[in-house]
Amino acid sequence: MSNTYTEAARELPVYAECDLLVVGAGAAGQAAAVAAARAGCRNVILMERYGYMGGDVTGGYVIMMPNLSWYNKSFVRGIQEEWFTRLEKRPGSVMAPTLDEIGSTDPALVYRWKAVHDCVSRGTFDGCKESQLVRAPYFEPNELKIILDEMVYELRDRITVMYHTFGARPVVEDNVMKGVIFESKEGRKLIRAKFVIDATGDGDIYSQAGAPWAGLSELGTRSSGTALVWRAGGVNWNKWYEWQNAHPDLVPEIRKALTDIQGFGGFPLPSNNPNICWFNNNHNPMDCTKIEDQTRTEIETRLAIHKVLDYLKRACPYVWGDAYLYDIAPQLGTRCSRRLKGEYVMTANDFAFAKEHDDVIAWHSTICQINDCGPVEIPYRAILPQKIDNLLAPGRHLSTDSVAIDWLNLIPQCTGTGQAAGVAAAVAIADGTGAHSVDIRKVQDILAGEQDVPLPRNSHTDPSYTELAKEKQYGLYTAAAKLAKETGDALAFRQDGAKERRELLEAKLSEH
């Protein structure tokens, strides 16, 4: 018996026609649709397989984002910062040093924020010895779901949202995108589009359209895993923080015990609510594009939850005695699966040598410690697929190598590249150009001007950003950056454990 089946060809109804179709409404896709509409695109469709926007963020309960600022400047602005200006109006929804406080070294403030992971600079490298406050917001994912709906609903004359629709297959003619076939309870239908943004996070569209991409098999990183995040109530975060400081010798023991109990990594983290702890985790290596790995992640995490709580109640009843399961994220999360091999592939060199790009679309402080988390330029070509036109791919599946992905798939970089993709699509559609021939200066001016995205060498951006980057040498005083310069090898710093993760992954892949 054959193990394949030839499905009969059939006529598909055209459900709609649009200028811009965005597939996936995560951080990248939502930002793309909003930015495109604000930049003048009048007929945008935003297609999403679930019933809410935010993807990993709101559905996967990834409820904090690090390093929106560097020293006293907020680098990650635009739609990303807008989330928080909106959320801050909802009491209890955000916990973060304010924009006025960032860069502060005031000991009282540093003491107040030290308990909250990443709200105070890590200070690991030469130029960053003094602890200072960093914009690293923690937020309530369900409030954010409402905010993301609101932002799109305000533009409802331009954006049509299609929830519960799964983008199944791209339609490509002569290497140009023409639309996407989707599946839903209404069946299989087509949307015709002049321009498509693949914001599925997993390259669902570009991988089938014929654009080159890399698979998980090339990864050996922290990112090559899945997660199912959950939260515990009845625990006071400050009490837990103080207990850990008082018993530093017991913390590694607890960490190890939790890994053993779960069979994967995961330790309590703070949340926006001091009485709720966030259990982020990482099943590594796992591939979120594989049914078996997705299923295992769901079941193994859920079965571990009460074992974890029971253990913590026994190990530290003073803090965990009254703890209970608060909730489980509605969807499985992943940091990376497919990665685009775009017109430019970002690497550690972009960080280690502060590379300048004429087509820069985001200039972000990140979690990369080679350059002391300083601003890195993300070029348009990192979201521009090879071979296929009128298609962009912002978000966690953008074009990086297997190392740089760990610093570029965080929420801010997904929102930032999504916003830029939306503006680029709007400009290309208005001018009648393609994704490869878009007027990038016009895109940069809209981003840096009306859309509040700081960009280097752009007259709309306050010159104090460049002055700061120069004064602080783009963070290239770090030991890792110096080593990179001496050796010409930006990977000389590679983190411990990368080799072991790669070996594990290779062993696992050979089982398939």
Ligand SMILES: Cc1cc2nc3c(=O)[nH]c(=O)nc-3n(C[C@H](O)[C@H](O)[C@H](O)COP(=O)(O)OP(=O)(O)OC[C@H]3O[C@@H](n4cnc5c(N)ncnc54)[C@H](O)[C@@H]3O)c2cc1C
């Ligand atoms: C456990 C975990 C912890 C993390 N920790 C942090 C952290 O602390 N801080 C941080 O900044 N980042 C963190 N990250 C990374 C970050 O959350 C993600 O990389 C980022 O949110 C991805 O955004 P995205 O829009 O590119 O993709 P996604 O959020 O995956 O969005 C893709 C969207 O497309 C939809 N979709 C997918 N396929 C289709 C399809 N075929 N048709 C229609 N819709 C589709 C999905 O439902 C989803 O809504 C973490 C990730 C995980 C999983």
